[in-house]
Amino acid sequence: MNGAQALLRTLVDAGVNVCFGNPGTSEMHFVAALDSVPEMRGILGLFEGAVTGAADGYARMADKPAATLLHLGPGLANGLANLHNARRARTGIVNVVGDHATYHKQYDAPLESDIEALANTVGWTRTSGSTEALATDAAEAVKAAQAGQIATLILPADVSWGDGGVPAAPLPPPVRPTVAETTVQAIVDVLKSGESTVILLGNVGTRERAIRAANRISQATGVKLFAETFPTRIERGAGVPALERLGYLAEQVTWQLTDVRHLVLAGAKSPVSFFAYPGKASDLVPDNCKVHVLAEPADDITAALEAVADVVALGVEPVVQEAKRPELPTGDLTPQNWVDVIGALLPENAVIVDESNTSGLLLPVATAGAPKHDVLTLTGGSIGFGLPNAVGAAVACPARPIICLQADGSAMYTASALWTMAREGLNVTTVILSNRSYAILKLELQRVGAESTGPKALDWLDLSRPDLDFVSLATGMGIPATRAATAEELADQFREAQAQPGPHVIEASIPTLF
Amino acid sequence: MNGAQALLRTLVDAGVNVCFGNPGTSEMHFVAALDSVPEMRGILGLFEGAVTGAADGYARMADKPAATLLHLGPGLANGLANLHNARRARTGIVNVVGDHATYHKQYDAPLESDIEALANTVGWTRTSGSTEALATDAAEAVKAAQAGQIATLILPADVSWGDGGVPAAPLPPPVRPTVAETTVQAIVDVLKSGESTVILLGNVGTRERAIRAANRISQATGVKLFAETFPTRIERGAGVPALERLGYLAEQVTWQLTDVRHLVLAGAKSPVSFFAYPGKASDLVPDNCKVHVLAEPADDITAALEAVADVVALGVEPVVQEAKRPELPTGDLTPQNWVDVIGALLPENAVIVDESNTSGLLLPVATAGAPKHDVLTLTGGSIGFGLPNAVGAAVACPARPIICLQADGSAMYTASALWTMAREGLNVTTVILSNRSYAILKLELQRVGAESTGPKALDWLDLSRPDLDFVSLATGMGIPATRAATAEELADQFREAQAQPGPHVIEASIPTLF
Structure with a gap:
């Protein structure tokens, strides 16, 4: 061997x-x-x-x-x-x-x-x-x-x-360390203080079992819950307690954490600004807020939350999201209405791979009461994660429909993942949100306080010269593809893609939000 | 500021x-x-x-x-x-x-x-x-x-x-060190020994002026000349002395250096095998061959060669390549005949960016007597260099026709360079050599002595499931594109591309060599 x-x-x-x-x-x-x-x-x-x-x-x-x-x-x-x-x-x-x-x-x-x-x-x-x-x-x-x-x-x-290879037996898989009872008790004391408290959930803390425990704690004590801004995998939808994510913009987080005196981390890191901006704080924890760690990301976060819940919320049941879908919208696609198409038609047991970036700001609202699903997000900020992650999710979960919501600029970093979807016959429906710009940078160019925004600068944020044609690109990599300009077209094409096995691409033409 | x-x-x-x-x-x-x-x-x-x-x-x-x-x-x-x-x-x-x-x-x-x-x-x-x-x-x-x-x-x-930026004046640009007279004399002594000698040219040693000096030395002393395997930029064609490159395969180099007793490096590194192969040597210098350095890559290689030539070849004129083109071939495209189309139709003053890999083995022969041109090659072995290098060459030389000869597998690493060609209106004609495989790996799989070549292994070398359609891909990035299956079609489409400004893509369907 x-x-x-x-x-x-x-x-x-x-x-x-x-x-x-x-x-x-x-x-x-x-x-x-x-x-x-x-x-x-x-x-x-x-x-x-x-x-x-x-x-x-x-x-x-x-x-x-x-x-x-x-x-x-x-x-x-x-x-x-x-x-x-x-x-x-x-x-x-x-x-x-x-x-x-x-x-x-x-x-x-x-x-x-x-x-x-x-x-x-x-x-x-x-x-x-x-x-x-x-x-x-x-x-x-x-x-x-x-x-x-x-x-x-x-x-x-x-x-x-070389010859002489000998297979090695598997090592015992690592076990998540259990959080100490004293730590649990310290968090219980915080929760009982009556002061404004937020629990921030990350890592497996955004899976259903952990969310249920956290929700019980929230029901019993009134603390607010947030998921970290970009969860690795968040379970949500009908039957799962709703869990809002911290915002991407520092201003959003500041608003979400207003007057909070205690921030309890359960598998999440303390929130910081994604980028630095002139004259703005990097650390997003409010001035008079104390940060407590219930569980590090590697710890047994779920058990820690359940241990807390069993003290402060014994017998309390979590409140789960009710089933509820948006109406199917009509008319030209907008950043507001395309998410309603997804929310209205999301199949059972879906996995959403979300790299829709600015086009997807309203996605969480539109899919909140859709059938239970997982969402994978851009954890590290390095664009080009969506199409490849969808490949991997589909290989891991061949029986589940994978919905890849993919911004156009980001798609071009790793577009060849479409070919692998075709080669492996993966059950992925990719919706390309085609706004023909690096829309986030149009916003960021203002937020960083850049003085001039002349034609040369703006040209670097513009993907319309020439237009990228994702129907041609997908077809060239062996995937059937269509283009939607209206909500009705997107709905029809999305339904059609769900009805047929294998990968599909829909290019949805959407104006830029900024 | x-x-x-x-x-x-x-x-x-x-x-x-x-x-x-x-x-x-x-x-x-x-x-x-x-x-x-x-x-x-x-x-x-x-x-x-x-x-x-x-x-x-x-x-x-x-x-x-x-x-x-x-x-x-x-x-x-x-x-x-x-x-x-x-x-x-x-x-x-x-x-x-x-x-x-x-x-x-x-x-x-x-x-x-x-x-x-x-x-x-x-x-x-x-x-x-x-x-x-x-x-x-x-x-x-x-x-x-x-x-x-x-x-x-x-x-x-x-x-x-931050405010307070003050532009800095340019520093004096670095100057290539002149090679010492003693070094020149030592090489002259080698050349006069009468023993079998090769001069290996690299870096700017493969530009016309250096090649002319080296050719004079060769005419006067009988030494053989080679360019390094993958030159940064080699000038060649009618009016420039011909210069053969060392082969990619160790076996080729061994043959090229048979019985050589002195290897003189002029801007090149001593030749080594691109990869290791079981039971084969990594160092490709023959056993009884002594390596001498005339000029390091950073040195003034051209002046060093001219200094040697002025001693051993005073008054000797270089022999230059005569103008000579292959006949235009006919019939289905093959690895042998497509290069003749390029050789027959290469425009004046072209820059060839060559990432044709196995499909291009015969390219140097077919273009040897074409009008004077530059060739840029894959110096570091990391595929995906061709399309981007063509973008850069076109920006540097807007008046010159850029011919990008691009293998299909390698094209997929950096395919979005096509969009930049379209955006900037660059005068690049890209010929995609579409053999639908990682053909080099089919050869290498055998050369490394891998024992089994079962279906799973071969599947990883096969790009035909599904076929990549480069006409769709190029069109999707804003470049007019056509497909050629015969030599006549390739010739017609290549002529047409040269006749019109801006980028063009031709997908040439060519069987794999291995």
């Missing part, structure tokens, strides 16, 4: 049985080994950003890591932006990055670069030094990924092709 | 008057400042890999650096693969990477990451600490880029928006 075969066997034995990849010569033994380990599903991407984003979406929905296969430093570099998002999501991924043979590195061949330096910027890194050690290294990488880390295993070609 | 304005003024005063960019919020003051510095041309890319690749192509043809504008760590990461190619090409680029405000970094906002660590992997790096220091930092970045380095200037948002 060579190293690659032992590596693949170790991965599948540890439950990592999907590998998204884009290989090169140095990964050919890994690719060849795919046939000797039938449990490993290999899924090809045409660009590494699509590969790593798919692994992120997969882990968010499967609650376990996928592997990626990447080609040396440049291949890893191409995948780093979506690894950055995954790092911020605390999504575990096992990156296998092929490298030159150990004895070849001294020659500084054209593809030689500092892979470890790149990998270190996103998490756990190890270069496997021998075929014998490879499987053990892989088992440790899986464990790191199971703990929510980006784990990069650098695989020199000779370590991969 | 704020920092951004002083920075832009400093750049243009130092001759850096093109900025390819893809900005975000932290770069808004730089974008706003574009209108106050009219000499700076701003060119938008939809993805950072297209931006950095354009800067590479620009510098190869303009012989001076362009700037890029990139958005924090993820934006730089997206551009790293083509920066890797530029580093291998020793092309100078000034990257301006926006960062959070200095006081904001402590909050670990979602887009925070280690930008310096990423930038250090490709070259010179500096984080500008104050508005006052910014222009001086920029002048030093330009100087580093002029010396052929990737220079990354990290620009915190508050340094950019």
